[in-house]
Amino acid sequence: MTISLPLRRGPTGWWVLLTRLRFWRQARDEGDEAQLVAAAKYGDPDAFDALVERYAPRLHAVARRMVGDDLAADVVQDGLLAAFKSLRNYRGAASFSTYLHTIVINRCRRLGPKQPQHLPLREVAGNRPGPHEVLEANIVREQIDSAFRALPDEFRETLGLREYSGLSYSEIAEVLGLQEGTVKSRIARARRLLKAALESAGVRP
Amino acid sequence: MTMRDQLSAYVDGELTPEELAAVEAALAQDPELRAELNAFKRLSNELRVDEADRAAADVIRARLRRSPRSRWGAWWPALVPVVTGVVVAVVLLWPTPAPTLTSADLFGQYSEAVLSLGEPSEELNQ
Numbered sequence: 001m002t003i004s005l006p007l008r009r010g011p012t013g014w015w016v017l018l019t020r021l022r023f024w025r026q027a028r029d030e031g032d033e034a035q036l037v038a039a040a041k042y043g044d045p046d047a048f049d050a051l052v053e054r055y056a057p058r059l060h061a062v063a064r065r066m067v068g069d070d071l072a073a074d075v076v077q078d079g080l081l082a083a084f085k086s087l088r089n090y091r092g093a094a095s096f097s098t099y100l101h102t103i104v105i106n107r108c109r110r111l112g113p114k115q116p117q118h119l120p121l122r123e124v125a126g127n128r129p130g131p132h133e134v135l136e137a138n139i140v141r142e143q144i145d146s147a148f149r150a151l152p153d154e155f156r157e158t159l160g161l162r163e164y165s166g167l168s169y170s171e172i173a174e175v176l177g178l179q180e181g182t183v184k185s186r187i188a189r190a191r192r193l194l195k196a197a198l199e200s201a202g203v204r205p
Numbered sequence: 206m207t208m209r210d211q212l213s214a215y216v217d218g219e220l221t222p223e224e225l226a227a228v229e230a231a232l233a234q235d236p237e238l239r240a241e242l243n244a245f246k247r248l249s250n251e252l253r254v255d256e257a258d259r260a261a262a263d264v265i266r267a268r269l270r271r272s273p274r275s276r277w278g279a280w281w282p283a284l285v286p287v288v289t290g291v292v293v294a295v296v297l298l299w300p301t302p303a304p305t306l307t308s309a310d311l312f313g314q315y316s317e318a319v320l321s322l323g324e325p326s327e328e329l330n331q
Contacts, residue, residue, distance in 0.1 A: 045270075057254045064261075081272060144248065164252065181206070184214050188214070205248050205251075
């Protein structure tokens, strides 16, 4: 992704900036990410808001599975704020998605060892009010979510970035500082672990 | 890299054309592999951003809109013409200080005064 900015601030530079503002507004409406990032760099609050709207759900989904429901929102908010404060240093070498995820994942990791986030699978299934009260699909989804949260950290974060955030293997490798081959084998291992955990709890994925 | 590892990458569309051909050939022959592929696909469908994430994201967004940085971002363009106006007003209305007289100025004024008197009269010379 290349972002070109009117860095020169002579009369021509200001004219270019004014012209760009029109394009930024248009980009904001059309959702062009590179232009949104450029506009956010210049302090446009609507561009900043559009980027938050785009990324916050995915970031929260990953953070929630790493640090738990109680801390996830604070971690993501803190990460987004830090990302936008240092936005001037972002040169577009990595994708903006990778940039944001790296900041949030590092914050999740800094929180250290997590407390258990959930009940074991069998208890979750046993504590349900009853099949007549809740749709079966929701129970299965909850069990899958619970099994996902029980995965070891390295598998949870790798598979989480793939499933919840939709990052490619190369982007995940960049966020986590791994080789792409390691990402590939971790994701495969995480899926097998998840499948085995569900099968042992009597859930057929 | 085992065929099962490749199967996971197949779900994600991360295989090279050669790997893709090998996995599809294996899938055509192995029903267990096909069952595993279906399980991976179902898991992948279930692991997604849910309502709780979207609701939390709305809260985060609202909080960030109220953050000082966002407020600054919202206000700074409005400040540009105000600050420019103030600077121009100060430059135009600033009181000009009375010029200080130097010795050269005083000599010039003295000379002009003497010359304006004209030639001294004969009576005064006597």
